Amino acid sequence: MKTKTIVFDIGETLVRDDLYWASWADWLRVPRHTLSALVGSVTAQGLDNAEALRLLRPDIDIAAEYAAREAAGRGEHLDESDLYDDVRPTLGALRDLGMRVVIAGNQTVKAGSLLRDLDLPADFIATSGEWGCAKPAPEFFARVLGASQARARDTIYVGDHPMNDTFSAHAAGLRTAHLRRGPWGHLWADDLQVRKTADWVVDSLTDLITVVNEQSTP
Incomplete structure (x- = not known):
């Protein structure tokens, strides 16, 4: 072959992905290290990374929050530094x-x-x-x-x-x-x-x- x-x-x-999760932490107004630690926790359990957001906000509507971030000008961003x-x-x-x-x-x-x-x-x-x-x-x-x-x-x-x-x-x-x-x-x-x-x-x-x-x- x-x-x-x-x-x-x-x-x-x-x-x-570090800046991606940092931006979510800032949006949800939690310390960045808290969300980072939760991402590590769900990773160790073999769960999807999005579960880290649900640990912070059990009732979170991720799609709605994503749209709100975009509308506020704080949405997805990628440049050479990423x-x-x-x-x-x-x-x-x-x-x-x-x-x-x-x-x-x-x-x-x-x-x-x-x-x-x-x-x-x-x-x-x-x-x-x-x-x-x-x-x-x-x-x-x-x-x-x-x-x-x-x-x-x-x-x-x-x-x-x-x-x-x-x-x-x-x-x-x-x-x-x-x-x-x-x-x-x-x-x-x-x-x-x-x-x-x-x-x-x-x-x-x-x-x-x-x-x-x-x-x-x-």
């Missing part, structure tokens, strides 16, 4: 090696627009909000394969989240790279099921360049 396409998750794979340092050089190097580079993750419609505004070295960018389906649903990975323009076994999905990335992409027939980054990535990197289903566990996106080069070595 030779990789033709590499597909990247977004949050805590390409983009740091990207991890290895993102641009790695994506560019992979394209130079002949890889098709796709970005597809669980994010909003606005996040898709913000990512495209960053002019990343990628061939295709889409979010779950734009597709109308989200990980870990099989429908999401069917859309991923359509964007990949390659067979599942010739496509690598890269992400930090076991349920959303490693397990679900593996179940869809893709090869997977679990990234040891962010709360999920670090906490679950040595989990036996992650190790069983991930073709690679990497500490940096730059490790993917080695993965691709090794496949080209006779």
